[in-house]
Amino acid sequence: MKKSIKNYDLDDLKKEMMAIGEKPFRAEQIFKWLYQDNVTSFEEMTNLSLDLRRRLEENYILGLFKIVHKLESIDGTKKYLLDVQDEEHNMIEAVLMQYHHGYTICVSSQIGCKMGCKFCASTGIPFVRNLEVGEIIEQILTIQRDEKITISNIVFMGIGEPLDNFDHLMKAIAIINHPKGLHIGARHISISTSGIVPKIYELADKQIQCTLSISLHAASNSIRSSMMPINQTYPIETLMEACQYYIKKTNKRISFEYALAKDNNDNIEDAKALVNLLKGMLAHVNLIPINPIEKGIYTKSTNENIIKFRDYLNNHGIITTIRRELGTDINAACGQLRKQNMKE
Numbered sequence: 494m495k496k497s498i499k500n501y502d503l504d505d506l507k508k509e510m511m512a513i514g515e516k517p518f519r520a521e522q523i524f525k526w527l528y529q530d531n532v533t534s535f536e537e538m539t540n541l542s543l544d545l546r547r548r549l550e551e552n553y554i555l556g557l558f559k560i561v562h563k564l565e566s567i568d569g570t571k572k573y574l575l576d577v578q579d580e581e582h583n584m585i586e587a588v589l590m591q592y593h594h595g596y597t598i599c600v601s602s603q604i605g606c607k608m609g610c611k612f613c614a615s616t617g618i619p620f621v622r623n624l625e626v627g628e629i630i631e632q633i634l635t636i637q638r639d640e641k642i643t644i645s646n647i648v649f650m651g652i653g654e655p656l657d658n659f660d661h662l663m664k665a666i667a668i669i670n671h672p673k674g675l676h677i678g679a680r681h682i683s684i685s686t687s688g689i690v691p692k693i694y695e696l697a698d699k700q701i702q703c704t705l706s707i708s709l710h711a712a713s714n715s716i717r718s719s720m721m722p723i724n725q726t727y728p729i730e731t732l733m734e735a736c737q738y739y740i741k742k743t744n745k746r747i748s749f750e751y752a753l754a755k756d757n758n759d760n761i762e763d764a765k766a767l768v769n770l771l772k773g774m775l776a777h778v779n780l781i782p783i784n785p786i787e788k789g790i791y792t793k794s795t796n797e798n799i800i801k802f803r804d805y806l807n808n809h810g811i812i813t814t815i816r817r818e819l820g821t822d823i824n825a826a827c828g829q830l831r832k833q834n835m836k837e
């Protein structure tokens with residue numbers, strides 16, 4: 494079976510080239526064609542010999558995706574449903590957002606998710622598999638080709654738990670980072686996790702300069718466990734110890750995501766508990782007005798409550814912002830488009 498050439502980071506691709514009797518610099522040439530020129534065939538790699546192009550064609554695939562749906566919001570956010578073109582024609586989602594500082598893409602890391610967060614559209618659909626390295630990268634390349642743009646920021650916040658696909662995530666980041674790859678600095682990459690504690694330690698030890706976002710959503714174990722089953726395995730105290738370790742190792746601020754759901758975690762008592770949990774920590778809180786999902790149990794907080802919550806945190810020394818709501822008219826919350834398509 495042919496392998497995706499985008500599953501290899503530069504060092505591995507050099508080894509692949511040497512194994513077929515080619516010089517290692519061929520890997521650098523191929524890397525440039527793949528990630529900087531974003532070609533859709535081996536034939537276009539014109540500085541490689543015809544013989545090498547033929548051998549690449551015989552042994553590898555480029556792992557291109559098919560765009561199944563593309564929805565565009567009135568605010569410019571574009572949501573893609575992508576067929577990864579495997580045997581089962583599995584689908585994933587990626588979202589393109591435009592900010593004043595450039596284009597940001599939210600990418601998926603798995604086909605489905607095992608975490609079962611109660612507010613997430615991916616919950617209730619069986620987990621299928623981890624995305625391969627090339628499939629993580631191809632989301633970026635597909636959208637760059639489709640929109641004829643260069644993406645400057647990447648957030649791992651789409652379908653799946655990125656730290657549950659740790660090795661592929663690390664290789665994908667190496668390709669995204671590499672000057673001969675997509676050349677996007679680690680500071681422009683955010684990894685969002687529901688809180689897989691051992692992997693937070695592992696990530697900290699790697700000392701890559703990505704931003705870590707923790708999906709916290711509650712400062713008490715009872716509320717958090719009711720929203721996120723992972724809290725029963727790694728309760729808040731254990732998670733916070735890992736966060737402190739991450740900050741100590743990387744000297745980087747952690748972003749805590751907090752989805753506000755009406756009468757669930759959005760009153761001033763909840764804000765007080767959050768202040769107590771995060772005070773003195775190198776942290777930022779990002780409040781997310783919850784994006785209601787079909788048959789979901791949560792509804793969005795009122796604007797008044799969201800503002801009160803933010804002001805309470807800011808007034809008590811916790812830097813807090815409210816995430817701009819993008820793409821609500823196209824169901825931009827992760828998993829919704831895929832779920833709808835599966836039903837159809």
Ligand code: SF4
Binds near residue numbers: 616
């Ligand atoms: S919110 Fe993220 S981690 Fe939780 S179920 Fe959805 S995709 Fe998985």
